Each structure stands twice: as structure tokens, then as C-alpha cells.
Amino acid sequence: MKLKVKLLPQSIKNFIDAFSGLPGIGPRQATRLAFKLVAGGKNKIEELSRAVSELKNLKLCSQCFFIHSNFESLCDICKNPNRRKDIIMIVEKETDVISLERPKKINGRYLVLGELDKAGILESGQKLRLNNLKTFITKELADPSAGSGQGKAEEIIIATNPTTYGDLNASIIAKELTGFAKKITRLGRGIPTGGEIEFADEDTLGAALERRN
Amino acid sequence: MKLKVKLLPQSIKNFIDAFSGLPGIGPRQATRLAFKLVAGGKNKIEELSRAVSELKNLKLCSQCFFIHSNFESLCDICKNPNRRKDIIMIVEKETDVISLERPKKINGRYLVLGELDKAGILESGQKLRLNNLKTFITKELADPSAGSGQGKAEEIIIATNPTTYGDLNASIIAKELTGFAKKITRLGRGIPTGGEIEFADEDTLGAALERRN
Known part of the structure; x- marks a missing residue:
């Protein structure tokens, strides 16, 4: 949507420019947000501004590239000595780490790769992250015996x-x-818990049959 | 969505708390936004924080309640002497003002009422705004003759x-x-320009037939 911007104060325009383009926020929603915030008053605006600004203090883990605010370069998972070093889950997004931690099934580590291209081409940053993992495996998991x-x-x-x-x-x-x-695996496929066979699509049912146990 | 927050740094949690609850943003999108911003780097974060903070300087027009950043209490529309005082469009949202200005058809003014309740009850703030308009009409539009x-x-x-x-x-x-x-009107109804009769619903077609001209 092209907004007729003549009417809008510069600070609203700046806000719309800054926020539209973020994932899931277009110019129309950014405009609505701006009006909502102005109506919400100075304290709420100050709180939001601070909440954004404080993200500056976050770092990416030098090992798995998950977000953290530790003084050292490692995140809470990577610096935890009780976590197995030799089981590594490769995920696209930080939110996937959060989801996969929830069932508390695997006491391993992660590599956050960033969202992957649909054409199946790894970006140079993603290749670097994979190389980082390879170095980790080669050095940290070397068996001296x-x-x-x-x-x-x-x-x-x-x-x-x-x-x-x-x-x-x-x-x-x-x-x-x-x-x-020694083993490269993927997540299991089948009917989600709580789902019904009647509503499962053909591919899901096919996977559930193949992987029956 | 309830996020397992133990893993997340406090500043991410604060960001999620502050942003989820804004119109159209839930905890899941707020989380994605936070990660995106951290990945975007300190300069972008600073820019966004400033864009939010600068909304503090905006005011609502004392006459029509549209947003503005003028030193005086009136917005650009209300202080414009070339605008007719005696034609007033009552709208719910600031964005409606922007939309209605675009066709450049009516050289009047506005009253922004705020989003209306679905039960058809005017909130006290909305009643105050209507009373403000009544006072304006009574005083400013009085005919001395x-x-x-x-x-x-x-x-x-x-x-x-x-x-x-x-x-x-x-x-x-x-x-x-x-x-x-003298006259209280509503916006015309019918088939939108560029629309097709085939795809217009019954109510729209009914309105278009009633209002044929």
C-alpha cells in the first residue's frame, strides 16, 4: 500500500519506514502500530523504545550461533558441561531451538544455520557456520586413543x-x-499426537505407515 | 503460544512482553522479530528504537483528534483556512482520514472517533469527542445574521x-x-470500481441497484 504521506508527521513516516519490511509487518500494519502507540501514551512508547534498544546487548554464540547475553562468547547450552558435545541438532531458526528443547528428549547441542534458501543453495554465511561445526567436531571430539x-x-x-x-x-x-x-538422522514423521487418521494427508499417512513401530 | 522462556535472555523476554499484545503481533511474531533484529545488528536496532521513541513528540489535534506534530494544538487540516469548516467527516481511525483524503473530493474536516464498539455503545472518550464537535459547530458555525x-x-x-x-x-x-x-450522509455503496458484477455479493448488488444513477 502506498500511503499518501503528506498528511503524516515525519516521525510517523520514519516509524513506518523502519518497521515495514520487518518480517510479517507491512506498511499498513506499521501505520496502525504507529497510531496505536501514539494513542497509548509516552510511557508505553518509552518502554517499547527501551525494549528494542536493549536487544543491542545480545550476542550470537560463537559455537552454535544461538542468541545469548553472557559475558563470554558461548550460550547457556554450549557452555553447559552436562550437555553432550557429540550430539548436534542442526536447525534453521532460533525459535526451532526453543521448540526442540521443550520435550527435553535430547541432551545435545545445536547449530543454528539461519533460514535456508528454497533453491537448496547454502549461503556463504551458512557454509561458514557448517565449517565452524566441522572444526568443532574435528578438534573437540577427537579421540586421543x-x-x-x-x-x-x-x-x-x-x-x-x-x-x-x-x-x-x-x-x-x-x-x-x-x-x-557416525549417524546422520532427521526428525521422525507421522501423524501428530492428537491428530486423526481421517484428516491426515496422504504423504503424512504414507510416512506413518513406512515408519510404523 | 507459551514459550519456554528459560533459554531466552531477559532482554528478549522484555521485547516479547512489550511487543506481543500490540495489534496484529502475538508472542510468536514478537519472538521472530526479536531474533531478526538481533541478527540485523546494532545500527538497525538503534534506528528502530529511535523511531519508536520519536513518536513521543506527536500530539492529537484538539479539534479533530488526528495526529500531528505542530507546535500549536491544531493539526494541518484543522488549521488550514482553505478547508471548509462546515463539512465534517466522522471516521473511526486515523488511517481512514488518510484514505479519505486520497481522492481529493471533499475539502472539509474530520472527527476521529476511535474504533467503535461492536455492540453499538459509544465509550465516554468517544462521547467527549462528539461533544467537542457539537461545541465547535455551535460556536464556530454560528451565523450572526x-x-x-x-x-x-x-x-x-x-x-x-x-x-x-x-x-x-x-x-x-x-x-x-x-x-x-442540515444534512447527515453516509458513503455511497455499490460495486467497487474495477469490480465485476459476477463476483459482487447480493447485498452489494442490492445497494448498487437501489443507488443506480
């Missing part, structure tokens, strides 16, 4: 979405990591 | 949405303003 210095992860779980694109990207990542893990 | 001191608007256009709720609210507002205008 074994002859070769090269370490190997026990398991790498490629937790991309169970979609066509997610499958494509998972296979590309798996190829990149060949030789760096 | 006429016997009575009471002024009247030439036309009040009640520009609520053409929905069941909008119609209900329009009739309530019209009742409130009886005697304050």
Missing part, C-alpha cells in the same frame, strides 16, 4: 522442516557433513 | 464501514448529532 586425530559426532540430527524444501536442504547439509558423524 | 445563535454544519458525513456494525454505529452517531447539521 584412536589412531587418527579426526573426531566424529555420535549423531547429527538435521532438523529442517518436513517439507519438500526442507528435505532438499537436509540432503545438501547431510552431504556437507559426510564423514563428520 | 440569523436570529438564533445556534450554528449548523452544512453536512456531516458519517464514514463508518459499510458493515452491519458500521451501520448500527452510524445510526447511533446520527442520532447524537441530530440538529447539528
Whole structure:
């Protein structure tokens, strides 16, 4: 939507410019937000401004690239000695880490790769992150008792979405990591808990049949 | 969505608390936004924080309640001497002012009433705004040559949405303003320009037939 901006004060225009373009926020919603905030009063505006500003203090973990506010360079997961070093889940987004932590099933670590391209091409930043993981595996997981210095992860779980694109990207990542893990796995597929067979689509049912246990 | 917050730094939690609850933003989108902003870097964060903070300088027009950043208490429309004082469009939202200004058809003024309740009840703030308009009409539009001191608007256009709720609210507002205008009108209804008869719903077609010209 092209807004007739002549009527709008400069500070509203600046707000719309700054916020539209963020994920899920277009110019129309940014405009509504601006009016809402102005109506909400100075204290609320101050609170929001501070909430944004304080994000400046966050860092990305030098190992898994998850967000943290620790003084050192590692996040809470990576610096936790009780977490297994040799099980690594590869995810696209930080929010996926939060989701995968919830069931408390895997006591491993993560690599946040960033959202993957639909064409199945890894960006240079993503390649760097994968190389970071390879270095970690080679150095930190090296078994001094074994002859070769090269370490190997026990398991790498490629937790991309169970979609066509997610499958494509998972296979590309798996190829990149060949030789760096004893086992490369993906998340199980089937009918979601609480779901009904009647409403499951054909692919889901097919996966559920293949993976019956 | 209830996020497992233990993993998240306090500043992310504060951001999510502050932003979820704004119109159209839930906790999930607020979380995504936070991660996106952190990934975007300190300069972008600073820019956004400033864009929010600068909304503090905005005021509501003392006459029509539209937003402005003028030193005086009136907005650009209300202080414009070339605008007719005796044609007033009553709208719910500031964005409606922007939309209605675009066709450049009516050189009048506005009253921004705020979003109306679906039950057709005017809030006390909205009643105050209507009373403000009544006072304006009585005083500013008084005709000294006429016997009575009471002024009247030439036309009040009640520009609520053409929905069941909008119609209900329009009739309530019209009742409130009886005697304050020579003519109380609403926006025309019919098939939108560029629309096709085939896809117009029954009510729209009915309105288009009634209002044929």
C-alpha cells in the first residue's frame, strides 16, 4: 500500500519506514502500530523504545550461533558441561531451538544455520557456520586413543522442516557433513499426537505407515 | 503460544512482553522479530528504537483528534483556512482520514472517533469527542445574521464501514448529532470500481441497484 504521506508527521513516516519490511509487518500494519502507540501514551512508547534498544546487548554464540547475553562468547547450552558435545541438532531458526528443547528428549547441542534458501543453495554465511561445526567436531571430539586425530559426532540430527524444501536442504547439509558423524538422522514423521487418521494427508499417512513401530 | 522462556535472555523476554499484545503481533511474531533484529545488528536496532521513541513528540489535534506534530494544538487540516469548516467527516481511525483524503473530493474536516464498539455503545472518550464537535459547530458555525445563535454544519458525513456494525454505529452517531447539521450522509455503496458484477455479493448488488444513477 502506498500511503499518501503528506498528511503524516515525519516521525510517523520514519516509524513506518523502519518497521515495514520487518518480517510479517507491512506498511499498513506499521501505520496502525504507529497510531496505536501514539494513542497509548509516552510511557508505553518509552518502554517499547527501551525494549528494542536493549536487544543491542545480545550476542550470537560463537559455537552454535544461538542468541545469548553472557559475558563470554558461548550460550547457556554450549557452555553447559552436562550437555553432550557429540550430539548436534542442526536447525534453521532460533525459535526451532526453543521448540526442540521443550520435550527435553535430547541432551545435545545445536547449530543454528539461519533460514535456508528454497533453491537448496547454502549461503556463504551458512557454509561458514557448517565449517565452524566441522572444526568443532574435528578438534573437540577427537579421540586421543584412536589412531587418527579426526573426531566424529555420535549423531547429527538435521532438523529442517518436513517439507519438500526442507528435505532438499537436509540432503545438501547431510552431504556437507559426510564423514563428520557416525549417524546422520532427521526428525521422525507421522501423524501428530492428537491428530486423526481421517484428516491426515496422504504423504503424512504414507510416512506413518513406512515408519510404523 | 507459551514459550519456554528459560533459554531466552531477559532482554528478549522484555521485547516479547512489550511487543506481543500490540495489534496484529502475538508472542510468536514478537519472538521472530526479536531474533531478526538481533541478527540485523546494532545500527538497525538503534534506528528502530529511535523511531519508536520519536513518536513521543506527536500530539492529537484538539479539534479533530488526528495526529500531528505542530507546535500549536491544531493539526494541518484543522488549521488550514482553505478547508471548509462546515463539512465534517466522522471516521473511526486515523488511517481512514488518510484514505479519505486520497481522492481529493471533499475539502472539509474530520472527527476521529476511535474504533467503535461492536455492540453499538459509544465509550465516554468517544462521547467527549462528539461533544467537542457539537461545541465547535455551535460556536464556530454560528451565523450572526440569523436570529438564533445556534450554528449548523452544512453536512456531516458519517464514514463508518459499510458493515452491519458500521451501520448500527452510524445510526447511533446520527442520532447524537441530530440538529447539528442540515444534512447527515453516509458513503455511497455499490460495486467497487474495477469490480465485476459476477463476483459482487447480493447485498452489494442490492445497494448498487437501489443507488443506480
